[in-house]
Amino acid sequence: MPRLIRAEFRKLVTTRLWLWLLLASAAWTAGYNALAIGLSQRSGSLTPPLSTAAGQHALFAIGAGGAGPLAAILAAAGVAGEYRHRTAAATFLATPRRARVITAKLITYLLAGAGYALVCCAINVAIALPWLAAMGIPVSLAGHGNLAVLGAIIISTALFALTGAGLGALLGSEVPTIAGLLLYLYVAEPLISHVAPLQAWTRYLPGVAADGLTQAAQAGVRLLAPWLGGVVFAAWALAVAAAGLRCTMRRDIT
Amino acid sequence: MLSGLTKRFGRVTAVDGLSFTAAPGLVTGFLGPNGAGKTTALRMLAGLVIPDAGTATIGGHRYAALALPGRQAGVVLEAAGFHPARTGRDHLRVYCTASGYPLRRADEVLEACGLSAAGRRKVRGYSLGMRQRLALATALLGDPAALVLDEPANGLDPAGIAWLRGLLREHARSGGTVLYSSHVLAEVEQIADHVVIMNRGRLVRHGPLTELTSGQGGLEHVFLALTTEEAQP
Numbered sequence: 001m002p003r004l005i006r007a008e009f010r011k012l013v014t015t016r017l018w019l020w021l022l023l024a025s026a027a028w029t030a031g032y033n034a035l036a037i038g039l040s041q042r043s044g045s046l047t048p049p050l051s052t053a054a055g056q057h058a059l060f061a062i063g064a065g066g067a068g069p070l071a072a073i074l075a076a077a078g079v080a081g082e083y084r085h086r087t088a089a090a091t092f093l094a095t096p097r098r099a100r101v102i103t104a105k106l107i108t109y110l111l112a113g114a115g116y117a118l119v120c121c122a123i124n125v126a127i128a129l130p131w132l133a134a135m136g137i138p139v140s141l142a143g144h145g146n147l148a149v150l151g152a153i154i155i156s157t158a159l160f161a162l163t164g165a166g167l168g169a170l171l172g173s174e175v176p177t178i179a180g181l182l183l184y185l186y187v188a189e190p191l192i193s194h195v196a197p198l199q200a201w202t203r204y205l206p207g208v209a210a211d212g213l214t215q216a217a218q219a220g221v222r223l224l225a226p227w228l229g230g231v232v233f234a235a236w237a238l239a240v241a242a243a244g245l246r247c248t249m250r251r252d253i254t
Numbered sequence: 255m256l257s258g259l260t261k262r263f264g265r266v267t268a269v270d271g272l273s274f275t276a277a278p279g280l281v282t283g284f285l286g287p288n289g290a291g292k293t294t295a296l297r298m299l300a301g302l303v304i305p306d307a308g309t310a311t312i313g314g315h316r317y318a319a320l321a322l323p324g325r326q327a328g329v330v331l332e333a334a335g336f337h338p339a340r341t342g343r344d345h346l347r348v349y350c351t352a353s354g355y356p357l358r359r360a361d362e363v364l365e366a367c368g369l370s371a372a373g374r375r376k377v378r379g380y381s382l383g384m385r386q387r388l389a390l391a392t393a394l395l396g397d398p399a400a401l402v403l404d405e406p407a408n409g410l411d412p413a414g415i416a417w418l419r420g421l422l423r424e425h426a427r428s429g430g431t432v433l434y435s436s437h438v439l440a441e442v443e444q445i446a447d448h449v450v451i452m453n454r455g456r457l458v459r460h461g462p463l464t465e466l467t468s469g470q471g472g473l474e475h476v477f478l479a480l481t482t483e484e485a486q487p
Binding site for chain 2: 003004006007010011014015016081085086087088089090091092093094095096097250252253254
């Protein structure tokens with residue numbers, strides 16, 4: 001298994017997609033921080049007041065947490081791309097035990113997602129801490145439970161990547177997988193999660209549960225408690241991964 | 255070795271009770287018109303397509319049950335299956351890692367397949383012949399005992415075809431098994447020891463090339479007679 005994980009990492013780093021998506025994640029983190037902190041003194045700011053715990057949690061969770069969907073795209077492209085580029089045949093010829101291949105992919109992208117989150121958390125902290133301090137707002141990693149939020153972001157981003165990898169294995173087709181991910185995360189789920197009467201249920205949806213885990217609070221959306229959000233999101237990710245594994249076992253590579 | 259191998263796609267039976275054995279030390283040419291089921295049969299042999307009935311084994315084991323698949327069988331299915339943005343050398347190194355071969359095997363097979371100069375270029379810029387060579391290089395990584403090749407000459411230039419012929423002959427002479435499909439009958443006549451002919455999913459002829467063509471007008475005549483006669487209801 002370590003051999004197969006090394007092979008998957010070699011696949012990942014021998015094309016450039018990982019780098020572009022990491023740069024996009026970093027740009028989102030930096031851009032969101034610049035806007036949220038820059039506009040924090042005006043009316044209509046992006047987060048709750050940044051002197052509060054809720055404000056600081058949102059700053060980290062939405063800033064560094066932006067890596068989640070991009071990590072999911074990286075993983076989906078990596079797994080479903082094997083069918084698009086027809087490399088699946090060579091991969092399953094080298095390792096006919098397909099369950100081992102898919103398990104190696106799931107672990108690889110789980111780790112890659114955690115790596116994305118680490119980079120984005122570091123950028124987020126490097127921007128937010130000195131800037132807020134210069135504005136006279138007391139902020140520290142240890143204060144307001146910020147460290148727990150950063151930890152939750154790493155778990156959440158890793159689970160996003162796991163979900164993307166599982167979905168890629170399930171659908172086996174790169175473009176529909178990525179289009180589906182984007183439509184769901186950026187259109188369907190935001191729409192439905194803002195419908196007040198449904199929120200008792202919609203907070204269990206994967207992306208909303210992930211927001212519960214990291215406490216990425218948005219106005220008008222009810223979130224689960226972090227631990228419950230984490231459990232629910234992990235259950236979704238594992239269910240999709242298991243479905244992807246099962247589908248791969250039965251797929252004809254033609 | 256294939257035994258009673260059957261695969262249906264929806265209502266179409268692509269391969270219907272196919273049985274034959276490709277013996278070690280011989281080059282077996284695998285022939286049939288387009289849509290006869292050759293590729294599906296080879297993909298079942300390689301464990302990529304799951305048969306509805308029958309078995310396909312290499313050295314007595316299904317591909318998926320081989321302990322060291324890359325050492326027991328090298329499979330070339332098409333001159334595709336490369337990420338366009340990955341270099342040929344990196345493609346090979348990925349599979350070296352997956353199979354536990356030393357990374358220098360990648361450079362060795364690039365050299366053996368005449369791709370040393372192109373190895374560090376992205377596959378996007380490869381010609382069809384170069385892709386075919388890279389597919390062969392991937393199959394050769396594990397120095398396999400058997401070679402299973404689906405139209406490996408497709409896209410190769412005359413020098414490439416001569417090189418491939420030498421490679422396959424040498425492989426059979428050193429005791430390896432070679433099973434390869436082709437549409438180029440003249441090519442098959444030059445190199446195959448045994449010939450398997452398929453039509454509409456079924457085996458229509460299997461035997462030594464010399465026996466098949468003796469007293470008749472060459473392989474093309476036999477092939478056309480068998481495959482068009484069988485096509486009649």
